[in-house]
Amino acid sequence: MVPTQVWSVYWSATGNTRQTSEVIGGALAQALGCPWKALDFTLPAARTGPLSFQPGDVVVFAMPTYAGKLPNKLLPYVQEQTAGNGALAVPVVTFGNRSFDNSLAELRAVLTQNGFHPVAAGAFVGRHAFTDDLAPGRPSQADQEEMRAFARQVADKVTQAQQIPPSPAVPGDSDAPYYVPKGVDGAPAKFLKAKPQTDPAKCTNCGACAQSCPMGAINPENVAETPGTCIKCQRCIRLCPTGAKYFDDPAFLSHVEMLRQSFTSRNENQTFL
Structure with a gap:
């Protein structure tokens, strides 16, 4: 097969998924x-229309x-507004060192249903959005070298195929329920209604958090207010130039502490061809 265009398509709140998709996509394009x-649909303005591809495209999604x-609030957009039209796809998920569980199986299934032909897949570790104590500094240079090596393997598989390459098996169950977060006491940690707080002594009301919120949840006129749906992505926390944003929900903080206590041992990237 002779591809004509490589795309890196991603939703990335804190940057790890963007970096992973772009490193793989760039290396894949070079090899091919x-x-x-790159096509970034993180912000609401980028999700106002469909994402449509065509035969000859290879999409690192x-x-x-x-x-x-x-992410359950983004899944409907991916399900309803993406069209492969016969494009090849490389479904990729990132995870914060705990586990990617069923996310890769779910992404592979959605892309297949939407007319893509998955030819490879991967799950890559990145610093956890909730805490720097899980996978700090990742994706590292070594991780990026693994990504580039994976891209070269994908390129070899595609170019050596006389027809559409077979889709790889991936672990997980696309229909499985969501993982239930737990606190340090082992009980379910319920923090769906938790929202970021704002330290008035630090906040300059610059509006960076409202402008960058993937859900458009923060009031741009008063950034201390979050009237919309917060998905706890931590983008506002990570991007605030003065460190004014934080979470104080007890259940959320207990879950973060549980992660620190249980999942700091290094996890590895996994690829499927």
Whole structure:
């Protein structure tokens, strides 16, 4: 097969998924000798229309793992507004060192249903959005080398195939329920209604948090207010230039502490061809 265009397509709240998709996509384009473009649908303005591809495209489609699956508030957009039209796909998920559980199986299933032909898949570790204590500094240079090596393997599989390459098996169950977060006491930690707080002594009301919120949940006129749906992605926390944003919900903080206590041992990237 002779692809004509490589795409890195991603939703990335804190940057790890963007970096992973772009490193793989860029290396894949180089190996295939064809153009490469990035398509970021993180912000609401980028989700006002469909994402449509065509035969000859190879799409590195990347999303993060939230509670063991794809982010549930973004899933309808991916299900309803993406069209492969026969394009090849490389479903990729990122995870914060705990586990990618069923997210890769779910992404592979959605892309297949939407007319893509998955030819490879991968799950890559990145610093956890909730805490720097899980996978700090990842994806590292070594991780990026693994990504580039994976891209070269994908390129070899595609170019050596006389017809559409077979889709790889991936672990997990696309229909499984979401992972239930737990606190340090082992009981379910219920923090769906938790929202970011704002330290008035630090906040300059610059509006960066409202402008960058993937859900458009923060009031741009008063950034201390979050009237919309917060998905706990931590983008506002990570991007606030003065460190004014924080979470104080006890259940959320207990879950973060549980993660620190239980999942700091290094996890590894996994690829499927």
